Amino acid sequence: MTLRQFEYLVTVVDEGSFTRAAELLHVTQPALSHQIRALERAVGTRLLDRLPRAVRLTPAGRAWLPHARDALADVERALTAARRTAGVECGELRVATLYSLTLGVLPPVLRRWRAEHADVRIRLFEHRHADELRDAMADGQADLAVGPEPANWVGFRQLLGVEEFVVVLPPDTHHREPIDLRALADEGWVHYAPGNGLADLVDAACAARGFQPGAAVRTEQTAAAPVLAASGLGPALVPRNILPETFDGAVLRTDPPVRRTLVAYAHRTPDPLTAAFVSLLGEAGWDA
Secondary structure (H helix, E strand, O other): OOHHHHHHHHHHHHHOOHHHHHHHHOOOHHHHHHHHHHHHHHHOOOOEEEOOOOEEEOHHHHHHHHHHHHHHHHHHHHHHHHHHHOOOOOEEEEEEEEHHHHHOOHHHHHHHHHHHOOOEEEEEEEEOOHHHHHHHHHOOOOOEEEEEOOOOOOOEEEEEEEEEEEEEEOOOOOOOOOEOHHHHOOOEEEEEOOOOHHHHHHHHHHHHOOOOOEEEEEEOOOOHHHHHHHOOOOOEEEEHHHOOOOOOOEEEOEOOOEEEEEEEEEOOOOOHHHHHHHHHHHHOOOOO
């Protein structure tokens, strides 16, 4: 049993495909399959069910996966520690987050990190929904998660700040700021696809004002929502921090405010490198 075999199986699971995993790992598919079968022989049971168009973890595989991720993460941390001790600061910090936070919250933090820790790579794992993010962290996907506060999380957790959401409308809108969402109850909305966690947030915000938003159009992409709304397809509720300074649409605060608390969380107390990233996150400008 080797760490390389651990890496192979984790990559197959993450990619959901032997073909894509082999391309990412720069090995042939037969070689990849051979190594995974060798790992399964060493474990003494199947870890993957090989379906016609996908792969799926067996119960043994689901039990094995978080420990494999932890083993690979420990090796990466050991390499980073050794290189830093030798005066060669390099390595990789794995950060799991949501697509919307990659658009708005993280870019200025990543710019500062690059300037201060140029030899430490950041690997992002992006998810559409906060529940997916929490489950991935529970499986040990990353060193740190940045997202909404997870329910019943046992481990490190640090409050970062509050993210504010705003309504986007065409530039010639007649509505004034701040806007009560009830004023838009009869509109067809630019909504998010069900798999996007912001769909739940919009539905909850509107439900709190006594109505269910009708969707004129649904989009998978958070960045597309304000563009579609500004073009006149309907109002959209978006994180204020994803909007560029030169955005053409009308941007209105809501009354009452729609906000989301964000935290950094992990399985264990952060090592110095991860703690430095958390510190930069805490210094970022927050909406409220």
